[in-house]
Each structure stands twice: as structure tokens, then as C-alpha cells.
Amino acid sequence: MTNTTAIRPFRIEIPQADVDDLNDRLARTRWPSEVTGVGWERGVPAGYLKQLAEYWRTEFDWRAQEAALNELPQFVTTVDGQDIHFLHVRSPEPDALPLILTHGWPSSVVEFTEMIGPLTDPRSHGGDPAAAFHVVIPSIPGYGFSTPVRETGWGNLFRVAQAFAEVMRRLGYERYAAQGGDVGAGVTGMLAMLEPERVVATHVNGPVPYPFGPPIELDGLSADEKIRAERFNQFQKDGLGYLQLQSTRPQTIAYGLNDSPVQQLAWIVEKFREWTDPAAELPDDAVDRDRLLTNVSIYWFTGTGASAAHATYEGMQAFRAFMESSAASGGAEGGEGEESEEGGHGDHAQMPTLPPSGVAVFAADNSIRHLVDPMNTVVHWSEFDRGGHFAAFETPDLLTGDIRTFFRAHR
DSSP states (O other): OOEEEEEEEOOOOOOHHHHHHHHHHHHTOOOOOOOTTOTTTTSSOHHHHHHHHHHHHHTOOHHHHHHHHHTSOEEEEEETTEEEEEEEEOOSSTTOEEEEEEOOTTOOGGGGHHHHHHHHOGGGGTSOGGGOEEEEEEOOTTSTTSOOOOSTTTTOHHHHHHHHHHHHHHTTOSSEEEEEETHHHHHHHHHHHHOTTTEEEEEEESOOSOSSOOOOOOTTOOHHHHHHHHHHHHHHHHSOHHHHHHHHOHHHHHHHHHHOHHHHHHHHHHHHHHHSOTTOSSHHHHSOHHHHHHHHHHHHHHTHHHHHHHHHHHHHHHHHHHHHHHHHTTTTGGGTTOOOTTOOOOOOTTSOOOOOEEEEEOTTOOOOHHHHOTTOOOSEEEEOSSOOSSHHHHOHHHHHHHHHHHHGGGO
């Protein structure tokens, strides 16, 4: 790696001209027509998006959100020629365990902000001080403030994990825990494979067996598993448009994401509608509206809708290459031995002994244990009746509690 080892303080300071430009673009949106009576069936309804965009323009206070984020210690360091932005909040407890939390798509470090206090200072939040963590929350290259991406290859999660391991080393953490969801779960799994002697244990939320693949057979499943399987099969049928586009033609979608804030808004809130708790009718029923728009605003102000799409392209290319190699060696036959987009792994003879792993499954997740964990290597598996894909946004209390419970035995 080509490294500039200095860790530099960082503050979010979006120019006022950029805030004014956002509001001007929102005011001048050229709204499309839509077919009446179809609801969310064909995408985000215009009526809902107009209302949310108007709130973003006239009521949402970016400066207040920016100030709140700047109350958290933020830094940037350069690893392998790429700037890596991260939050770093140390616990007041001297024996706290370092913990790296990694977000997914279409998310950002904002997802974890409500968990920072309970994780770092449980004594002040009604928890056991022995369960404290020093928390590190990096922005994946191409997301948020880990920009610009100056070369190809940063969509490869192994490279991202190498960079994050180096960040933890520079912070002086020789032993640490790791947690993540979605892309962040993939990075978490790679950290365990990359440095099993340093990573004490890993925890992920909402893993699925494979991003592409055949429908799940329903025979022999429990009632709850059938619900998850049917939802997964429906997702395979009509929910992969975003992934097909970003994993094959990221530059095509980049123009709209970079030029139109309403396009960026729709691109993200559609996923928050589809992947959050099924009991929530609208995205901002599942996630606080201002926190949702803070996440969208970060994508807009940093132009990372485009670079995150390119990261998806590169990540899926790496995934396909892995699957082809695994299939050629017989490791992916029958769906076992597969590596999931979210970081699952099979039983490969060349694999090192991995640290203990835990999984949290929320109401909207499609995780079925015998498919995610065919070799029964997961030592902790929790299922919850609320929450969804964006667990840290939706149910930070549940995710925080499960992290504490799992890592208690691996500190």
C-alpha cells in the first residue's frame, strides 16, 4: 500500500452556494406524469415525492444536521492513495473494546449516530459499563466524505477491508470487533478473513444467501421461513432493477443522480420503502424524516450517488468472478459454499480459522438460517419482530442490544 499515515481532523462544511443550488434545483424540478392508481408498484409515486421534496427544500435544516454531525469527532487518513473518512468516538471506560461499524448502500455513517452514545458510554444510558466500546465508523470509499475516488478497484470489498484494517492499526487498535449490514456486512466478513488474529468476533445484520440466484424452495420451511422465502423470491423477480443497472451501467445512472436532487431522493427513498419494517407504510414512518434527508443530502452534496453506483459495479464484478471460480472448483454447487454480497462464506479448505460470528435478523429481512449458514458456524443468531434492512436507522435499540449481548462473550 502507498500510505500517508497522518490522521487529520475533519469537519463537514458544505458551502452555502451548494445549499442554495440544491434548493433552486428542487424548486425547478421538471416533474413527470404518472399512471394513476398504481401506488408504489412502478416506483416512487409523484404525490409522495413532491411532498417530501418540498419538505427538503423549505423545512429541512441542513445546517442543524451538519452542526450535530460536527459534534462527533471526525477524521480522514489516506490509505493506498485514497482518503478514508471516519468517525472515532472513544469510550470513557478504560477497558472498552474497539468496534468498527460499517454502513451499506444506500446509507452512510449517519445510520449509526443514535447508537454511538449507548455503545461508547453505556453507564450513562442505563447499560453495563463493562459492555462499552470505542467506536470507529468509516465511510466506504465512494460514499459520503471518503471521496473523491481517484482510481478503479475500490468497489472490491477485500481492498476496502484492507484499508479499514489499516485505519484500525493507525488508531492503535490491535484487537477489535467488527459489525455491519449490507455492503458493510461484506466488509466485516472480509476483515475476519484478512486478519483473524486481530478481529475478535464479527456481527452482521440481515444477511441473504446470494444477491442473484434461483428461487428458494418452500417445501420443508417453517411458517416464518416461508414468509421470508416468498419475499426473497418476489425480490428476485421484480426488485433487482436497481442492482442490475448499477452493476452493469453505473455511468448511465450517474448523470441523473448527480444532476437532479429529486432523482437522488427517489433512488434512495424507494429502497427505504421496500426494505424497512413491513409495518411502516412510508419510508419516513420507518425512519425519522430529518435523518433520512440527512442521509440523502450527504449523497447529494458529495456527488456520491454516482461513485457509489460505480462501487456497486466493481463489487458485483468481483462477486461474479468469485462465484465463477468457486463453481469451477465445486465450492458453489447447490448453493453451499457461496459468499454472499453481505459477507457470508463457505467451508473452503484454504480458509483460516475465522473468529466467532453473530447474526441479527429483523422483520423485513429475508435471512433463512440454513441457507445463510449451511455449515452451522454462526454461534449467535437473533430474530426480531420489528425493524428491517436499515436496522441502525430503524431500531438502534435492538441492534445495540444484540451487539452488546453477542460481544459480551468475545471481549
